[in-house]
Amino acid sequence: MKNNVQFLSMVLDSMTDHVSVIDAQGVIQYVNRRWISFGEENSQPNQCSAHWVGVNYIEECDKAAKLGDDFSIKAARGIRRVIAHQQQSFYLEYPCHSPEEQRWFMMRVTWFVSGDQEYFVISHQDISKRKKAEDHIRMLAKLDGxxxxxxxxxxxxxxxxxxxxxxxxxxxxxxxxxxxxxxxxxxxxxxxxxxxxxxxxxxxxxxxxxxxxxxxxxxxxxxxxxxxxxxxxxxxxxxxxxxxxxxxxxxxxxxxxxxxxxxxxxxxxxxxxxxxxxxxxxxxxxxxxxxxxxxxxxxxxxxxxxxxxxxxxxx
The missing domain is CATH 3.30.70.270 (Reverse transcriptase/Diguanylate cyclase domain)
Incomplete structure (x- = not known):
């Protein structure tokens, strides 16, 4: 662990969650490798870390909200509440289906302080297997054995x-x-x-x-x-x-x-x-x-x- 920054970056890149870090204005400061690859797999080709850094995540949510995306409305509201310290953390389960499969994710927002700056971690975890299992259980609960x-x-x-x-x-x-x-x-x-x-x-x-x-x-x-x-x-x-x-x-x-x-x-x-x-x-x-x-x-x-x-x- 001679180089702590490199070591921590490798740890984050090994995660299956999509992770980004934003500042108090909502501007992305960091994304991990899974965040980048998910963007490439979902109609955002040739995106690298440099392309993501500087993008205002909250503004992107607001744009989607104006198009009628209810989950983007909830996400933007939740992130703003954490930034304003109106709540300690925020999480949201939402569908993100592709043409090939049905998918669900869980978004989490937490925060930390580095130096005199506050930063906010946004992670997206794939919970598709869990949701499908829950749906299957609900279906079985409504069937005669x-x-x-x-x-x-x-x-x-x-x-x-x-x-x-x-x-x-x-x-x-x-x-x-x-x-x-x-x-x-x-x-x-x-x-x-x-x-x-x-x-x-x-x-x-x-x-x-x-x-x-x-x-x-x-x-x-x-x-x-x-x-x-x-x-x-x-x-x-x-x-x-x-x-x-x-x-x-x-x-x-x-x-x-x-x-x-x-x-x-x-x-x-x-x-x-x-x-x-x-x-x-x-x-x-x-x-x-x-x-x-x-x-x-x-x-x-x-x-x-x-x-x-x-x-x-x-x-």
Whole structure:
């Protein structure tokens, strides 16, 4: 370590973070090798340390902010707050996607004093792997472990979202709740593995019928499934479910104790609402659930449907 400046420069150049140092006016005084190489890889060719030094980093953020870059607005504000000692440090996570891949970075701003001058270190760390892992975990948290379709939590979120859209646009929204007929007898007769296989086959088929905008199927609980159909008339929804029942029959999942048929069948409650401020999505759930009860009471393997466009009166 005979030459401390050279040694420290080599240390900074070995880092994977992109590091720059600015003065109190925002002017870049130093950049490390990774900062330079990232610029070269992202449409700033032939940039060396000399080209970066003297550039006002805050002004560059301000230029991007004027073009509508929200993250540049936050970055410039955060850097200024650290320079003014309104906060000790600042960090910001932001996307920086390329045409080839999705990337996220974390920006950190800290400060130090050298002699009688204050300097501010700006580092950008690639956190893409962490963000992708977090996104994957969030995705798994919304999937049913057995059937690999959205779970009840995801159903609640999606229905709420579509209800809000339907209320704003005054479009109809439909909900179908499915219940596999005599499923307990299937489990008792053929075993739980056969029951699980049946649920997976049913979910896989239902998911194929959810491949359209504003539509999602989910495992509602046990042997019950749900299909949310935003911006869909009850006529279109009914036709879709009838098509699904035909496709389910074609699978011929054997069920000798099904009193409605010798194969697996399903009872369905289908409800439509045009949302208004006096109701929320539980109105649609309650209506569909009541219709499902009617379908089961009336012999199963049936679709009971109804539409309500006006709120029930409050007594």
């Amino acid at each position: 057995l059937t690999n379709i959205p779970n009840r939590r995801s159903f609640n979120e999606f229905l709420h979202q579509e209800w809000q859209v339907a209320q704003r646009k005054q479009h109809p929204i439909c909900l179908a709740i499915f219940d596999l007929d005599y499923f307990k007898l299937l489990n008792d007769t053929y075993g739980h593995q056969a029951g699980d296989d049946c649920l997976v086959k049913f979910a896989t088929l239902l998911n194929q019928f959810a491949d359209r905008p504003h539509t999602q199927c989910s495992r509602y609980g046990g042997e019950e499934f749900a299909l949310v159909m935003g911006q869909t008339s009850i006529e279109r929804a009914l036709a879709l479910i009838e098509e699904f029942k035909v496709a389910l029959a074609a699978l011929k999942i054997h069920h000798s104790h099904n009193r409605a048929d010798r194969y697996v069948t399903v009872s369905v409650g289908l409800a439509q609402c045009i949302p208004n401020p006096l109701e929320n999505e539980t109105t649609l759930i309650d209506l569909a659930d009541g219709l499902l009860y009617q379908a089961k009471t009336n012999g199963r393997n049936k679709i009971e449907s109804a539409s309500r466009t006006e709120p029930e009166p409050h007594l």
